[in-house]
Amino acid sequence: MPDEEQRPPERARRLPRAVRERQILDAAVQVFSRHGYHSASMDEISEVAGVSKPMIYTYLGSKEDLFGKSIQREATRLLEAIQAGVQPDLPPDMQLWHGLRSFYRFVAEYRESWTVLHRQALTVGGAFAAEITAMRTRAIELVAALVVSAGTRKGLAQQAEFSGAGLSAALVGAAESLADWALDHPEISDGVLASWLMNLVWLGFNDLVEGEVWKPRPGETASEG
Amino acid sequence: MPDEEQRPPERARRLPRAVRERQILDAAVQVFSRHGYHSASMDEISEVAGVSKPMIYTYLGSKEDLFGKSIQREATRLLEAIQAGVQPDLPPDMQLWHGLRSFYRFVAEYRESWTVLHRQALTVGGAFAAEITAMRTRAIELVAALVVSAGTRKGLAQQAEFSGAGLSAALVGAAESLADWALDHPEISDGVLASWLMNLVWLGFNDLVEGEVWKPRPGETASEG
Amino acid sequence: MPDEEQRPPERARRLPRAVRERQILDAAVQVFSRHGYHSASMDEISEVAGVSKPMIYTYLGSKEDLFGKSIQREATRLLEAIQAGVQPDLPPDMQLWHGLRSFYRFVAEYRESWTVLHRQALTVGGAFAAEITAMRTRAIELVAALVVSAGTRKGLAQQAEFSGAGLSAALVGAAESLADWALDHPEISDGVLASWLMNLVWLGFNDLVEGEVWKPRPGETASEG
Amino acid sequence: MPDEEQRPPERARRLPRAVRERQILDAAVQVFSRHGYHSASMDEISEVAGVSKPMIYTYLGSKEDLFGKSIQREATRLLEAIQAGVQPDLPPDMQLWHGLRSFYRFVAEYRESWTVLHRQALTVGGAFAAEITAMRTRAIELVAALVVSAGTRKGLAQQAEFSGAGLSAALVGAAESLADWALDHPEISDGVLASWLMNLVWLGFNDLVEGEVWKPRPGETASEG
DNA sequence: TATGAATGAGTATTCATTCAT
DNA sequence: CATGAATGAATACTCATTCAT
Numbered sequence: 001m002p003d004e005e006q007r008p009p010e011r012a013r014r015l016p017r018a019v020r021e022r023q024i025l026d027a028a029v030q031v032f033s034r035h036g037y038h039s040a041s042m043d044e045i046s047e048v049a050g051v052s053k054p055m056i057y058t059y060l061g062s063k064e065d066l067f068g069k070s071i072q073r074e075a076t077r078l079l080e081a082i083q084a085g086v087q088p089d090l091p092p093d094m095q096l097w098h099g100l101r102s103f104y105r106f107v108a109e110y111r112e113s114w115t116v117l118h119r120q121a122l123t124v125g126g127a128f129a130a131e132i133t134a135m136r137t138r139a140i141e142l143v144a145a146l147v148v149s150a151g152t153r154k155g156l157a158q159q160a161e162f163s164g165a166g167l168s169a170a171l172v173g174a175a176e177s178l179a180d181w182a183l184d185h186p187e188i189s190d191g192v193l194a195s196w197l198m199n200l201v202w203l204g205f206n207d208l209v210e211g212e213v214w215k216p217r218p219g220e221t222a223s224e225g
Numbered sequence: 226m227p228d229e230e231q232r233p234p235e236r237a238r239r240l241p242r243a244v245r246e247r248q249i250l251d252a253a254v255q256v257f258s259r260h261g262y263h264s265a266s267m268d269e270i271s272e273v274a275g276v277s278k279p280m281i282y283t284y285l286g287s288k289e290d291l292f293g294k295s296i297q298r299e300a301t302r303l304l305e306a307i308q309a310g311v312q313p314d315l316p317p318d319m320q321l322w323h324g325l326r327s328f329y330r331f332v333a334e335y336r337e338s339w340t341v342l343h344r345q346a347l348t349v350g351g352a353f354a355a356e357i358t359a360m361r362t363r364a365i366e367l368v369a370a371l372v373v374s375a376g377t378r379k380g381l382a383q384q385a386e387f388s389g390a391g392l393s394a395a396l397v398g399a400a401e402s403l404a405d406w407a408l409d410h411p412e413i414s415d416g417v418l419a420s421w422l423m424n425l426v427w428l429g430f431n432d433l434v435e436g437e438v439w440k441p442r443p444g445e446t447a448s449e450g
Numbered sequence: 451m452p453d454e455e456q457r458p459p460e461r462a463r464r465l466p467r468a469v470r471e472r473q474i475l476d477a478a479v480q481v482f483s484r485h486g487y488h489s490a491s492m493d494e495i496s497e498v499a500g501v502s503k504p505m506i507y508t509y510l511g512s513k514e515d516l517f518g519k520s521i522q523r524e525a526t527r528l529l530e531a532i533q534a535g536v537q538p539d540l541p542p543d544m545q546l547w548h549g550l551r552s553f554y555r556f557v558a559e560y561r562e563s564w565t566v567l568h569r570q571a572l573t574v575g576g577a578f579a580a581e582i583t584a585m586r587t588r589a590i591e592l593v594a595a596l597v598v599s600a601g602t603r604k605g606l607a608q609q610a611e612f613s614g615a616g617l618s619a620a621l622v623g624a625a626e627s628l629a630d631w632a633l634d635h636p637e638i639s640d641g642v643l644a645s646w647l648m649n650l651v652w653l654g655f656n657d658l659v660e661g662e663v664w665k666p667r668p669g670e671t672a673s674e675g
Numbered sequence: 676m677p678d679e680e681q682r683p684p685e686r687a688r689r690l691p692r693a694v695r696e697r698q699i700l701d702a703a704v705q706v707f708s709r710h711g712y713h714s715a716s717m718d719e720i721s722e723v724a725g726v727s728k729p730m731i732y733t734y735l736g737s738k739e740d741l742f743g744k745s746i747q748r749e750a751t752r753l754l755e756a757i758q759a760g761v762q763p764d765l766p767p768d769m770q771l772w773h774g775l776r777s778f779y780r781f782v783a784e785y786r787e788s789w790t791v792l793h794r795q796a797l798t799v800g801g802a803f804a805a806e807i808t809a810m811r812t813r814a815i816e817l818v819a820a821l822v823v824s825a826g827t828r829k830g831l832a833q834q835a836e837f838s839g840a841g842l843s844a845a846l847v848g849a850a851e852s853l854a855d856w857a858l859d860h861p862e863i864s865d866g867v868l869a870s871w872l873m874n875l876v877w878l879g880f881n882d883l884v885e886g887e888v889w890k891p892r893p894g895e896t897a898s899e900g
Numbered sequence: 901t902a903t904g905a906a907t908g909a910g911t912a913t914t915c916a917t918t919c920a921t
Numbered sequence: 922c923a924t925g926a927a928t929g930a931a932t933a934c935t936c937a938t939t940c941a942t
Binding site: 042053063 | 911915919921
Binding site: 504 | 931932933934935936940941942
């Protein structure tokens, strides 16, 4: 029962395929993020997209296909957003900070994308979990590589007490978890979130307790939130 | 098609209600952890439990109820396991370390419990997310309170750069993420996992890079894995 | 929308599984014979059976399964009916005649069974066609064996002009075709139908034209239609 | 997903209507014979024809129309082929034999046509069955008339034991059934097939058993396969 | 107490058919 | 003339849930 009063974007107008596909993917991300994979219905997606169900199947395949393509698009967006924020000629800590800022900015701006990626992608067994894990791995390598390698140069990884992969997993988990927390605290800017995390992983409780604080150095960032 | 010749545990015997409920919850946790909330079917649960479906409804209510009660039982188990591990008369860092060890031991031993709590509970909208969040909050307060409060004594929280809640969320996220990672690396003992995390959150990269390493002090732990 | 005024057999009463299965198969044969495999809808079958769709799936499986089981049951019925009619101690021609009579009696009495077997079973590709072909083959061997072997004894099959299998196929086709024709001419008794066919395949046009006629010999048949 | 690089026959070229219609009917017969009426999709037909779906609807109407026209065209072809083979100045048995040969030649050469006519046309309720029956009737009258009338001259039909229509139905059924059988035995020539059938219906088992055999008389046939 | 029997309600998917260009 | 774009309508199948026994 599509409401007559609110017409979704350009219903039933003959639009080129590419446009329709975008519309559908937008709707899919929205609906999947709201209800999760299983509870989302193709009916609702088609309604939100302003497109009939057959079009979805024609253009993007089955529900599973659609979910996969949604995931993929959003994952790409997220990684690109992060990469765009990193400035390779800065010192490692500043790079990490900038990467984190981009990440939190993305999460704030594209809540739905983040929800789909972080929460919903895990609910579907196998294939998607793998895809998400792959993306997470890329994220780990992208964001944390610099830190780990920085440490490695000084012999960090050589110590028996340490595992690069395990540490990276922990770091990414911390960043994600803080992102989730931040969704309920929109008043905290991405710069501050990034700084918090830097204090945690860069300085650690010990230094914090001693009164040391990590701060982004001025001149190295355009707009602090 | 369950063959008649292989009888599931105690099928159709008159058993006291409490026993039945435990059987059912055990089965529910198992099945939910395998397939997730939506894909799990009451049929499979009843089959695994060796109990007819009407019994499940009589004893534990709807599927949603059943899931909620599963979550609750496992959450309690987890918290109790952690609490049992903490020794209040040790210094804060050792307390944290012991708590983390208990946590990783629990995850390793009760994979299914952990899966249900960590992965599956999020897939169901609203009610359960809240319950899980509550448990997480309790976990944060339980495990991290000492650290944060330790810092607070020295004025940590007063600094604008810092948020107890946010930091705790990050810490818990790190611990969870490392737990997930550890599921695929069973050769890493819980003591080592806990130490890694201590190095991350207690010392931070900066100190690590400088060559400092956090270690549990001997005599304060019974069996290091 | 099941009509309230005409209640199908015992709707919603708790009946033993075997009874339900029979009801469902009866309905399936009816509906499949009317509309063919593809056009038949599970909804209609369930309605006719006086049973909800889930029961059908629980008891008899998918639509394809259901069709297969319908076919099988009717094929068995048909073959048994024919076998029951044959009297092995009679001369070959009388045996054939009796077999044919049984066949035509069955077709007249169980129109729907015959329709499903003869018409509808071919519409579904592969698996069922094979099954039907198998049954046809059994029929050929059952009914025509005596004739062919009778001929063989005198060297019939040795002649290059002849193929047992091909001839049998033709004979069965003739019998089936006449059965179809008879459906529209219910006034012709099964005895007469069988006699016609005997005249065709036993005597052939040549002898008929010469005035010879094949007739069942009296005393060898109970009730001539 | 038809690739752009491999163009189906003459796609999108302006062609006269008659040509298009033939292309479409050819494709339709092909697809209908492969999948049957219901499983055949207009999409596949349009693809095979190299013509867009709207053209099919414009030129030949609905799916049902299309099927009907396919049937009609093939039926006409078949009848014409048979008629072309009959030579009216020969004796009845030779006429019948020649007609049968033409029939088997056609079936061998145009498998798809035959499949559509014999198998698929029956799967669609009502309208088409009638059309096919009509054609069958014409076939009966065409091929069998001579035989029956030959017999009639000598009083055959007068005998109570006999029905021209029923016998014809049986004869046609035998011929068809043998045609089906022959599809799986392409090594048997049309001449031999026709001879087999002649032996069955002309001489009958009785004479065959006695050693009599019907043979086409030399000089009356051009090329025996 | 315990369960086999039964179903209402919902969902993904497909296909013949038709506009707008 | 010719078609890519679009959909209404139908259908097989599943699952949580509840009686009647």
